[in-house]
Each structure stands twice: as C-alpha cells, then as structure tokens.
Amino acid sequence: MGRVALVTGGTRGIGRAISERLKNDGYSVAANFGGNEEAAKLCEQELGIKCYKFDVSSYEDTGAGIKQIEADLGPVDVVINNAGITRDAPFHKMTLEQWNQVIDTDLSSAFNVTRHVWEGMRDRGFGRIVNISSINGQKGQFGQANYSAAKAGLIGFTKALAQEGAKKGITVNVVAPGYIDTDMVRAVPEKVLESIIATIPTGRLGKAEEIASVCAYLSSEEAAFINGATMTVNGAQYIAG
Template identity: 45%
Template structure:
C-alpha cells in the first residue's frame, strides 16, 4: 500500500477506525473522515503517524454533497487523488416497522446510500484513473438476512450490494474494482448495547461461536484494497463466522 491514498468514511470509531489504522500501518496515506468526533479522528491520525504512516482528519457529513466536495479538495491538497474509497459511514435508528417514522427511514437510507452516492460520485474520477482504483463498501449480514426492528438499516445495507455490483461493471474497463464487505455481529460499541440474553441467542447462530473482531473485518478490507485483489470485483465478501451457511 506504499504511496496509495485511501479515504475511509466514518473512520473515527469502530470498524472504520480499524480499517484506517490497518491501511495506515501498511504504508498508505489515509484520509480519516468524521462528522462530529474530531478528537477520536485525531487519535486515529496519531496512531497511524506513530506507526510510520501519513494521515489527515477530514470533516464532512457524507449526506451533504458540498461538504464531500470540500473534503475532496482538502485530500487532494494533502495527498493528491485517492486510489481507494471505503464507504463505511453509517447509523442506526431501530424500531419496529409499524412504528417507524418516515424521518427514521429517510435518515438511515440517506447516510448509507446517499452518502455512498455522494462520496463515490465525487471521487469517481480518482478511482477510475488510478492505476489500481478500489471502491469498497461496508454492508452487513443484516442486508442479507434482515433483522427485527431494522427495516431501514437492512434496506440500506442490501442496496449497497446492487450499487457495488453495478459500479464493478462500469469501472471494469479502467481496471478498477468495486466490492462489498458484509460483516456479521462484530465487537463494537453498537454490540455492547445489546443485552446479554440477546447476545447469547445471537452466538447460538454463529458456527464459529464468537463475535467478529474489528481486525477480522479490517484485514479483509486491506486485502481488497491491495494489488493482490486485482481480479476480484462485484463480490460480496462475508465476514460473519459462518452465519450465512
């Protein structure tokens, strides 16, 4: 990854942070996107720099096109065009569908799909013109299986499958690739809020009998961002401990 520039959206915490740190440790220039967690984003930058890499923290709400375009200008000034875009930014607003408001639906769809649209289109020329451009979107097993109280989240994560597979076709002529990573239940702050009795039920459905780690997901993203993945495109890589078998 030496000399490659990577942008990870929603990179101040959780899976996004793990991805940013892995790519930074592998020698990439990393743009750490955040919306409001500036201190956490700066910590990620420090971690990458301590490992010998280069990084910047760059603020943008991915649902705002002008903010994303301003972020592009900031990254270009620091590192030049990007080679790798990881669409990771996401939120949840969980409730049963019959009680879900249109605002809760729209907000989740706009962050996951609208954000992926804004960032991908803004950086599309960079990816297309890179010697080995990589578009990677972080989906979820919920996009495949659904989950009670998450109709909005499941619809958004499922939508990324079709989005990436279409762009894989449109980027193929340039030699750039587009793929999805679909984590299962992963040890993040989101999972920490799940009651113990529910965690036990979830574990019963995981053949490997453990929750995923952030490193489990970050290592797969790092592989997709590397030259070794150049013949993989339009795929959904599951990282779920066998839940989808």
C-alpha cells in the same frame, strides 16, 4: 508517495481498524468522521493519520471534504465506504426521519463519496472501492427495515458499478460483516448478546481487525480480478446462496 485511501466513518470501531490496517500497509490514510471530535483526535494521535470532518450524507459537503483531502494527500486511489448509522424501530412505528437518516448516511453516502473520486480513478486507470454492507443487508432484520434496505442497496450499487469500472482498472466490492466486537455491539444487553452469539457457529463475535484484513486485500493490487463480489465475514452465521 504511497496510494491514498479514504475511509468514511474511519475513526471508530470497524472504520478505525480499517484505517489502522491501511496505514500499516503503507497507504496515506484520510479518516472521515461526522461528529465525534474526541475520537478523531485520538485517532490522529494514536495512528498518525489525518482525520477530516464532513457530512457524507451531503453531496456538497462530501465534495468539499474530498477536495481538501486531495489537496493535502493527493488523488484518492482507495475508498472504503464504511460510514453508517442505525435508527431502529418496528416498521409500524418507524418515522420518515428515521428512514431518511439511515438511507442518506448508509446508502446515499456511497454515491456522494464515490462520485467525487470516480472520474479521477478512470483517468488514472486504477481504483479500489470497498462498500461495507452487513449480514442484515443480506438476510434482513426485525426493526431494521431502513438499515437492511440501505445495506442491501450497497450490494446492488456494487454489482452495477463493478461492471462500469472494470475496463478502467477499478474494482468495486462489498464486505458484509456479521456481529463484530465493537462498542456498539457491546452496548447490547448481555442476555441479548448471548442469544446472538449462540446463533454464530464459530461461537464468538468477529474482530474489527478481521474485517480490516479483508478490506486491505480487496484494496490491493493482488485483488485486481475480484470485482463485484460480496465477501461475507460472519462466522457462518448466514451463508448467502
């Protein structure tokens, strides 16, 4: 049996592209989802993978979900922490609920998921963690104090954890996408979307498959010496120093 990969938020958008790529690369893929049953059913039917509903913002719910995945597929070797939401608002109008929802789902979820697989990875001497951040976690974005904080937090989480896992054969890296051609981005008003694309030197939105290919490489045996890195995939829209 091949290695087992868990992709959170793995049934739509970037997450689904990652799930599909890892499945095609020979992994046994578990795609987590939070609420969209229809998308999960399509994902199972079209990709031939198992989808698991649990709330990654809950430590207990995540633990139960991962226990079921490991009972069905075996120990989790690869985690793609992709689950995320937005609750945008200018800071002077942002509510505590909007702040907590995004921090819990976009940042705390990475702890909840990774903590439940970490000891097993240490014991087996192999693990791959890929945390999906964002260009807006690197440069900030108006109206996204919560989202930018969460996505920047993933970068710090990654850098610390990479040092802890290195001697046990575990790598922890970040992929920071720019603006990717997903349903969420396409829902932006056309004039706003045009203004965004105008700031991308490549002249287009990214493709979900381009994010998936980076995740697939970082999940592989060949990427064993890449650890604690932040891989920017944004068409040169933002180049971190």
